[in-house]
Amino acid sequence: MKKTIIPIGPYHPLQEEPEFFMLTVEGETVVDVDVQLGYNHRGIEKLSELKTFDQATFVIERICGICSTSHPFAYTQAVEDIGGVEVPMRAKYIRTIIAEGERIHSHMLWLGLAGHFLGYNTVYMWVWKLREEILDVMEIISGNRNNYAMFKPGGVRRDINPEDIPLVMKKIDKIVPTLKMLYKAVRDDPVIHARTKKIGILTKEESINFSALGPTSRASGVARDVRKDTEYGAYLEMDWDMIVTHNGDVFDKVVVRILEMLESIKIIKYCLLHLPDGEIDVKIKNIPPGEGIGTHEAPRGETFHYVRSDGSNSPVRHKVRAPTFMNLPTYKATIKGEKIADASIILAAIDPCYCCTERMSIRNTKGERLFDGKELIRLSQAKTQKVKQKLGVKESSLEKLVQGKL
């Protein structure tokens, strides 16, 4: 079994896939799973000790490419918690706008991938086309489609220009009807029901025992959301709902994420229309010795940062905990007893960072390698075709034409 170490930098196209999840199967049913991590370990906790508090924000942003705001948000709150710094109101609103915009784009990315794993490539293309609108919004506000560089301990770095707000509102309004259509399509489609209902169930007790977070646990009936439980940002200024369902299967996780996107749009619109005036940052003179903790609800769950300082310019210890760290062990509980063809959609339902789902392979109990990541996706798509045939759903010629065109 060849293991490869991935350095800081782009992936090499000729590299062999390192084994990541090792499922043990008997026939068609999965019996056991062994998870191996560490291919993306970059030593960021040690790197933070070499940079100053302000410079470390840029390193922290690049922990994840999709949830790029959640880590600086939690880190700056941890640094402000050490000395008890109070951030001005306008900065809180701007932080909330960026965080919710990122939630929308991350859930859209996930929705497209889930569609791809199930064989609905039209959903994949349409959702990613829609995602361009929200990425344009982020570019207008912050200057980049990803890695926004807006957060700093004490406030935000750039202000929102009032002349940009009408264009931003127009782009957000374009997203809403298509999202509603996608929600109704998912709710009414019998093929999606057959593929995702009662598959990969995570019960409420298991979710509490594993301390699962985010949509993974909210789909099992555990009503936990950092935005409602803690006072931070501008979340308590307006009315919005926490989405909780009770079955814990893959279908519920899809529904939770789509409805969360609609709530995020409500929050962004309120914040843009009611931006208070004032300063965007507070000058921090120095960080006293002590320790601080900051949390934020990322698209995948709760991010947790712990910072300890000894009065100098850099942190002495910085502990980072991404939400997927607590969610991935739940894969052990959800996959046992399921078929191989469902393995990729059950893993995708936890929403790990995308690079993880590529590295999955299956062995039988003798240790021989049967399938790898691409094969599993193909198996999953083939199962959808079989289900469609069984239910008598015919693909119309117009859909085939559209798929070919896009």
Added chain:
Amino acid sequence: MKRKQVLQDLTTRFKQDILEVFDKSKTRVYIEIRPEAIIPIARYIFKDLDARFNIASGIDTRKFIEILYHFTFEELALLISLRVKLDRAKPAIDSLTPVSEAFNWIEREMHELLGIQFKGHPGLKRLLLSDKWPKGVYPLRCDYKEWDKTAIRDRGVK
């Protein structure tokens, strides 16, 4: 239970094991306890008080090795951190994995990055570091020295 009741309940029930309570602010409390009493206290907070286990963070101060276990009480918006100080030469503590599966991975990570021994853990193998990493070299310790002579430490361009 309200916040004051929770703190009073903990301090009276485990009076002989709690060394210090630091009430930092409305949402943050740091409690220092004896290392031998981690299992009954953690089990009480996790199972009976229905808190959520957040994460554990280890740090090597120059005098001792410290572990902080963070628990969140959602309804009270309170985060209680249990502090445990271990001897730097041979750090060892009882493992909390038999209490709940949530402690499994973080104990594996602290074992390979700081060298802490967890007694009773079902499978203490490497989680993040590669197999090529030498044994006995713990990156997060303050006396860590660079061992890889082939690593590139500058821009990489001649």
Added chain:
Amino acid sequence: MKLPKIRELIEAIKALIVGPYTTKFPKKPHTPYKSFRGQPLFNEEYCVGCLACEQVCPAEAIDHKDIKTGKTAKRIIYHYTDTCIFCGECEAACIAEHKGIKLSNEWDLAFFDRSKAFETIERELVLCEICGSIIAAKKHILWIVEKIGELSFSNPTLYQTRLKELGLIDDNLVASIKDNARDDRIKILCAHCRRQTTLTTKNSRTGG
């Protein structure tokens, strides 16, 4: 099962009429929004050569080299494009009203040779008249003089550089006895030599 189809068919027909969403790059150029953070560019008129951008850069993408040739010296500041993360910290830290280095809208920066991927700017340096070490960039000293106005007449280095720039004084004569005495004080000096000449009580003319 007909109703769900109508919703999706309407979207499909709209997509057919509008056409593909992808742009025609590179046949048609792409201009990003005006707030896009692109390539940082040095500004010849405003940059003072103070190296504040080098100190704050989180990725260590700005570097400098001081080159002395005889009695003159110059400073070359490099900005490496392949290490830059386009965060905008250099622009926020620039002391010349954030105009010495500015993030433009350029985003098409691909290159083949990493050793040629940098931009430079050169600034003239001011040298100490006794020991010859580097004090600072000349434009930086002139910037300080303009900022503090008449208070700059308390420091010989500051006002002498300014007056020299205006062409009102000539080069100072070197003392005939080189012992860094009291009347060497009215010269352009580095910090070390300035302290030495201030604290000594000797007078180089009379020797007492």
